[in-house]
Amino acid sequence: MSDYEHDHSELSDIQLRVRALETILVEKGYVDPAALDLIVESYETKIGPKNGARLVARAWIDPDFKAALLKDATEAANSLGHVSPVGSHLIAVENTPKTHNLVVCTLCSCYPWEVLGLPPVWYKSAPYRSRAVIDPKGVLANFGVTLPQDTEIRIWDSTAETRFIVVPMRPPGTENWSEERLAEIVTRDCMIGTGLPRS
């Protein structure tokens, strides 16, 4: 068998193989299917970009919180009781009129799950991982984002266990908005750097 054929046979029947592996692991007492159900459920219902959006919205209305977030995002996130707990080394990076931040993991798919949920497929895909560090403007164009000519683009390659969340700029026209309303315009992509909040 050629390598090519072998490679493709490895991907055949993946559903059946996943089911078989789970059966074996359950039968051998290594995993509890009820625990697996709960892990799936927590990512489908509890952990998502709403958690990160609350951090950003609070930072927009509370300069002290923003300063704390930029100093130590893990500690700042955990100081807000209503956001699910955040583990070590979350780093918040702030967009300014001068600098736009973009987060990638060229080597795998490192992503701040606790504040953004599980990464979208595009974040884990070869096009994004390959291009973000060499052609960020091209990548942003795929998202319909264009930045002013003189904006510096800073790309953060997540090559270690530190995790990054972008704090986008608060759009004009939102001065009187409540924290809850502000949180609604902070999309997942805004906090990766591939989107901008719109008022």
Next chain:
Amino acid sequence: MSNTIHDMGGMHGFGKVEPEPNEPVFHARWEGRVHALQRALGATGLWTIDGARASMETLPPLTYLAATYYQRWFLGVERRVVVFGLVGEDELAAGHSLRPGAQLPLKVTPADAARPPVRANFERPSMAPARFKPGDRVRTQNINPQTHTRLPRYARDKEGVVEAIRGCHVYPDTAAIGQGDHPQWLYTVVFTGRELWGEGADPSIKVSIEAFEPYLLPA
């Protein structure tokens, strides 16, 4: 192996990034099961997060590229349960267990799984003071190890500036191959686009990596 297909920064030819509107968390039930299996088995501490990454990185390149994200996770988990002796090849072939399981160091219970997951802390006490400080100019090593590393190819033998010290952390290069934590200082090192990509580079870009101290030399 470090110079494998997973190290994609700067490659051409993969095409456009295609965001999917209203993307579901999992695209099929089996993806969620693979995610949960990986989490539950990872919690046992039998292998490290770096070892898990290494097992996916060393998939044959055509498999790696053809596989979706959760297919890669599955192939990595399937490989690790055999390597760590939890499951036999004969059991995978049979599709059910042929022997009782061994005692695991830890088994995730529904009560554990019901609590919100919190990332592990990879920071460790330091054995020596940090060699570099913010503002220092450094050059990344030109290394091509046969084993796992987190220094991407595009950022090897490049001059940059230390921007921040992130603490002393588990060293993936040893942890991935069962040689222990060997904690190392971790730095954010920033490079100009021109340093990484040459004269034709976009002058408005800067790229940082999170670099462990052994990756760096004074410039």
